[in-house]
Amino acid sequence: xxxxxxxxxxxxxxxxxxxxxxxxxxxxxxxxxxxxxxxxxxxxxxxxxxxxxxxxxxxxxxxxxxxxxxxxxxxxxxxxxxxxxxxxxxxxxxxxxxxxxxxxxxxxxxxxxxxxxxxxxxxxxxxxxxxxxxxxxxxxxxxxxxxxxxxxxxxxxxxxxxxxxxxxxxxxxxxxxxxxxxxxxxxxxxxxxxxxxxxxxxxxxxxxxxxxxxxxxxxxxxxxxxxxxxxxxxxxxxxxxxxxxxxxxxxxxxxxxxxxxxxxxxxxxxxxxxxxxxxxxxxxxxxxxxxxxxxxxxxxxxxxxxxxxxxxxxxxxxxxxxxxxxxxxxxxxx
Amino acid sequence: xxxxxxxxxxxxxxxxxxxxxxxxxxxxxxxxxxxxxxxxxxxxxxxxxxxxxxxxxxxxxxxxxxxxxxxxxxxxxxxxxxxxxxxxxxxxxxxxxxxxxxxxxxxxxxxxxxxxxxxxxxxxxxxxxxxxxxxxxxxxxxxxxxxxxxxxxxxxxxxxxxxxxxxxxxxxxxxxxxxxxxxxxxxxxxxxxxxxxxxxxxxxxxxxxxxxxxxxxxxxxxxxxxxxxxxxxxxxxxxxxxxxxxxxxxxxxxxxxxxxxxxxxxxxxxxxxxxxxxxxxxxxxxxxxxxxxxxxxxxxxxxxxxxxxxxxxxxxxxxxxxxxxxxxxxxxxxxxxxxxxxxxxxxxxxxxxxxxxxxxxxxxxxxxxxxxxxxxxxxxxxxxxxxxxxxxxxxxxxxx
Numbered sequence: 155x156x157x158x159x160x161x162x163x164x165x166x167x168x169x170x171x172x173x174x175x176x177x178x179x180x181x182x183x184x185x186x187x188x189x190x191x192x193x194x195x196x197x198x199x200x201x202x203x204x205x206x207x208x209x210x211x212x213x214x215x216x217x218x219x220x221x222x223x224x225x226x227x228x229x230x231x232x233x234x235x236x237x238x239x240x241x242x243x244x245x246x247x248x249x250x251x252x253x254x255x256x257x258x259x260x261x262x263x264x265x266x267x268x269x270x271x272x273x274x275x276x277x278x279x280x281x282x283x284x285x286x287x288x289x290x291x292x293x294x295x296x297x298x299x300x301x302x303x304x305x306x307x308x309x310x311x312x313x314x315x316x317x318x319x320x321x322x323x324x325x326x327x328x329x330x331x332x333x334x335x336x337x338x339x340x341x342x343x344x345x346x347x348x349x350x351x352x353x354x355x356x357x358x359x360x361x362x363x364x365x366x367x368x369x370x371x372x373x374x375x376x377x378x379x380x381x382x383x384x385x386x387x388x389x390x391x392x393x394x395x396x397x398x399x400x401x402x403x404x405x406x407x408x409x410x411x412x413x414x415x416x417x418x419x420x421x422x423x424x425x426x427x428x429x430x431x432x433x434x435x436x437x438x439x440x441x442x443x444x445x446x447x448x449x450x451x452x453x454x455x456x457x458x459x460x461x462x463x464x465x466x467x468x469x470x471x472x473x474x475x476x477x478x479x480x481x482x483x484x485x486x487x488x
Numbered sequence: 489x490x491x492x493x494x495x496x497x498x499x500x501x502x503x504x505x506x507x508x509x510x511x512x513x514x515x516x517x518x519x520x521x522x523x524x525x526x527x528x529x530x531x532x533x534x535x536x537x538x539x540x541x542x543x544x545x546x547x548x549x550x551x552x553x554x555x556x557x558x559x560x561x562x563x564x565x566x567x568x569x570x571x572x573x574x575x576x577x578x579x580x581x582x583x584x585x586x587x588x589x590x591x592x593x594x595x596x597x598x599x600x601x602x603x604x605x606x607x608x609x610x611x612x613x614x615x616x617x618x619x620x621x622x623x624x625x626x627x628x629x630x631x632x633x634x635x636x637x638x639x640x641x642x643x644x645x646x647x648x649x650x651x652x653x654x655x656x657x658x659x660x661x662x663x664x665x666x667x668x669x670x671x672x673x674x675x676x677x678x679x680x681x682x683x684x685x686x687x688x689x690x691x692x693x694x695x696x697x698x699x700x701x702x703x704x705x706x707x708x709x710x711x712x713x714x715x716x717x718x719x720x721x722x723x724x725x726x727x728x729x730x731x732x733x734x735x736x737x738x739x740x741x742x743x744x745x746x747x748x749x750x751x752x753x754x755x756x757x758x759x760x761x762x763x764x765x766x767x768x769x770x771x772x773x774x775x776x777x778x779x780x781x782x783x784x785x786x787x788x789x790x791x792x793x794x795x796x797x798x799x800x801x802x803x804x805x806x807x808x809x810x811x812x813x814x815x816x817x818x819x820x821x822x823x824x825x826x827x828x829x830x831x832x833x834x835x836x837x838x839x840x841x842x843x844x845x846x847x848x849x850x851x852x853x854x855x856x857x858x859x860x861x862x863x864x865x866x867x868x869x870x871x872x873x874x875x876x877x878x879x880x881x882x883x884x885x886x887x888x
Binding site for chain 1: 599600601631632672673700702704743745746747748751753755756758762763766799832852853
């Protein structure tokens with residue numbers, strides 16, 4: 155299993171004939187992603203690569219294909235509209251790759267998508283990949299391997315760096331999700347952590363945060379209260395000066411808040427293993443996986459049910475706000 | 489993008505916010521002329537993108553045009569937190585009976601613009617928030633509906649008791665909100681919002697930050713950018729579509745992707761060095777960008793070694809290699825370079841680099857350690873460095 159996307163996911167590419175859209179559609183098709191359609195207004199009726207039907211609108215595309223996911227490669231000023239079009243057409247998983255979406259656009263898009271009951275990942279993100287099954291986005295398939303580590307990150311290439319090191323060390327991944335580097339994004343760390351906690355095929359989580367905002371601190375509080383699975387984290391931007399936007403629109407220390415130091419402190423307080431360097435993920439995860447694997451081998455099914463019971467207890471203890479906040483809870487949906 | 493107080497005031501005036509008359513000046517002569525025109529006491533205010541101008545001596549009251557000229561001579565050219573003052577705003581002085589704070593920021597957690605108002609104005613709002621949070625009202629706005637009149641009046645009643653002032657403030661809240669949305673702001677602030685002895689409510693200071701992502705659809709706002717307020721290397725980088733931030737260290741960094749770029753800087757520090765910059769060449773594989781990046785990095789006299797860290801996903805590492813070769817042919821390097829690249833077309837990239845006398849590494853940690861070592865190591869004797877002609881000039885730089 156996995157979170158958010160698997161073999162059952164059928165995908166429409168919004169902006170399939172654009173430069174980035176067409177390149178990555180080919181890559182996704184090669185990886186085995188079920189790309190069932192594309193949308194480019196004015197090119198309805200044509201075919202992409204002689205096989206994928208192109209539609210004028212998302213409504214047409216969803217009606218004809220029954221797709222349940224979409225990915226967005228349209229230019230920044232049109233991205234907000236594309237996201238809303240997808241949600242309006244009934245798409246339940248929308249991945250927005252586009253970088254540079256104005257943040258005020260997102261203040262309108264977020265509640266709209268929320269009310270439609272859809273999950274938005276991004277914008278300004280590399281998407282997600284469930285190795286060996288499907289990829290929705292731009293994460294290079296060959297650096298990943300199927301396995302049991304859940305990966306969630308605000309970054310692109312830093313994620314590739316860590317995933318690559320995990321793969322080389324024999325630590326495959328259940329799902330890797332890039333939630334994006336913008337100040338307002340559709341899916342946060344907690345959404346992914348909850349998904350990984352509930353996914354029976356994930357044993358541990360690697361998370362990569364960065365300066366700016368409080369998403370990592372909130373995630374740390376969630377881990378402390380609700381997670382039974384080990385989590386290892388990294389924060390990028392320890393040397394970043396305050397008040398400067400470090401490439402990502404959301405990576406900025408405002409006044410004295412959003413620093414790497416406060417995020418690392420929150421991780422430590424929550425029992426999250428802190429990777430000081432990207433390469434430290436491998437050892438920190440190995441150490442935490444050892445007792446798990448030993449336990450599972452020795453006690454077999456008995457241990458499993460005990461863990462499951464602990465999880466149920468945890469769920470029962472969950473405050474109302476935490477459960478109502480989960481919109482399209484991935485675990486429940488499956 | 490930061491804009492100056494006088495520019496923010498112009499944007500607010502356009503929506504009808506009451507603001508005392510004022511004009512911008514670059515010389516003491518101009519300041520004196522404006523003060524004469526305003527006919528009365530004026531305030532001369534340094535226009536720099538930094539807070540705490542008053543404390544630094546960048547804001548002065550002048551009772552006569554001659555006095556305005558005298559204070560302008562002091563303020564123009566002064567340094568405030570490392571920034572030089574090139575322009576001052578000369579504005580009619582106002583009498584103050586009460587000061588309040590009004591601001592809108594995009595709140596990441598609420599995912600909405602949030603109004604923040606406080607009757608304890610004129611001072612640092614972060615301090616008020618920390619010490620007396622009960623003196624701040626926060627009000628999120630759903631941008632699909634805008635600021636409702638009842639919300640605006642709720643904000644007004646938090647500041648004042650007198651309904652006339654409340655109405656005046658509520659009107660200003662609406663105008664501020666319109667300016668915030670219309671200009672694609674991530675922050676808009678009136679601090680202080682002042683009540684005069686005649687009970688007029690007016691804005692004495694204004695600050696606005698424009699979301700860089702809005703500039704494509706608001707080309708008119710791009711004109712408000714003040715290149716003199718930025719580091720020249722950052723201006724140059726923006727022209728080449730690079731994200732560059734100058735820092736104080738000596739290891740020049742060139743990385744693809746913002747997260748990896750930050751992680752690379754952090755790793756430089758981890759291994760005992762100091763990064764000279766943040767530089768993200770982005771996801772595209774344009775060799776010209778690499779050429780521009782190298783030019784900017786090498787123009788910093790502090791740089792003692794250059795570190796490339798490229799993880800090829802969308803970025804093709806052979807394009808980066810070609811960029812390095814082209815750039816160094818145009819401008820031979822005076823400092824050592826360490827190149828780490830892995831991923832898409834790695835084999836081709838390594839071949840290109842080797843053919844041109846460069847070596848390539850694949851491990852990020854090893855590369856960073858080497859770059860740090862090269863930046864901090866004491867100058868080598870010319871004999872040792874004869875193999876690599878870049879070292880002697882590096883040693884010369886260090887002695888100077």
